[in-house]
Amino acid sequence: MVFARLSAIVSIALAASQLAQAGLTKRVTCASGQTTANAACCALFPIVDFIQTNLFDGGECGEEAHSALRLAFHDAIGFSIHGGKGGGADGSILAFNQTETAFHANGGIDDITDRQFDVWQNTTLTAGDFVHLAAAIGTGNCPGAPRLQFAFGRPPPKAPAPDLTVPEPTDSVTAILARFADAGFSTPEVVALLASHTIAAADVVDPTIPGTPFDSTVGTFDTQVFLEVLLKGTLFPGNGSQSGEVLSPIHGEMRLQSDFAISQDARTACLWQGFINNQNLMMSQFKAAMAKLQVLGQKNLIDCSDVVPVPATFPGPIKFPASFSQKDVQVACHQSAFPSLATVAGPAPTLAPVPGS
């Protein structure tokens, strides 16, 4: 009796685990020999190769990769959970580029749409699928990045997004959090999305210093930006101080007024500090928030995440840039201990601008 019941339980458990296995391992083999979860995704493999070759110089984490991520954000954030602020992650920024590139917050975006436009025209993708696939690929070219998801099947965008949906570096923390909340994002999700600024540089905030990076490792998707925004020193406003620039104590580095304000605000300071040298936390929370961002306003998409190339890992740990240490940190979170970090050897660095900016 007891045995019969036990074996029944065992066989139910076995059947359940086989089902789960089948769900995980269900594969389609494409004509190319590549495998994916859904036959509809097969068409994407050659497009991924085309984008890598023609947009990202074979797989670089350079200006085009950084820009592709920024473009995906500026496209998707044209959305409100209350309606009336655009179609979200629909590619409108590329298809209606003449309208959206004119918005103040989209300064410099015309370089990106211009570059992506011809490449897009040579694919069969809608503007939305192109913008968000390019962002997943480009981000993944940066070592340390999570492998972003890709959902396939956005219809062509209906109209440009209206102006004033994209946050500006001169906005207050309250205004920034409110705009993100209007698009459906919580405060922790906003801070996680700002991990993007670890592969970022500014061209138009201060046009006298194009390509100025936001951290000392602009080609690596690490947590360095969360550390370096907190460094105090001889801070002085540059020529872009009216447009949201606060020069960093690291020569050749810029920090955005908004990033600094978010790093110091009571609502966000501990979330910000919590990402420092916590690569796994940053990767998982950035990945989850990006998955949400890249499908805003969309429905009935097919999960084609397995066409996205797997990024190289970042071994860590991060370090203070040479000559900096704990005494230089403007700590704003007092509830948890600041992580203990070594310092890179040598003299204080001077960062080079990102080429191609």
Ligand code: HEM
């Ligand atoms: C508080 C919200 C944000 C503000 C105020 C902001 C502002 C800016 C500004 C002013 C620049 C420099 C533009 C230039 O002068 O060329 C920039 C660059 C960038 N931003 Fe943000 N950003 C925000 C959030 C985000 C988010 C959520 C993402 C992506 C998920 C993102 C991704 C990027 C990237 C990748 C770049 C670098 C582009 C390049 O190097 O070509 N930003 N951001």
Ligand SMILES: *[C@@H]1O[C@H](CO)[C@@H](O)[C@H](O)[C@H]1NC(C)=O
């Ligand atoms: C904008 O879109 C038009 C087509 O509508 C295209 O010809 C042009 O190259 C695009 N320009 C930029 C800056 O993306």
Ligand SMILES: *[C@@H]1O[C@H](CO)[C@@H](O)[C@H](O)[C@H]1NC(C)=O
């Ligand atoms: C794509 O198509 C355009 C014409 O629309 C062409 O000028 C361009 O060179 C093509 N190739 C690539 C790699 O973008």
Ligand SMILES: *[C@@H]1O[C@H](CO)[C@@H](O)[C@H](O)[C@H]1NC(C)=O
């Ligand atoms: C501001 O602009 C001037 C003239 O273009 C330039 O010489 C100077 O280096 C800039 N200052 C900063 C802090 O970037």
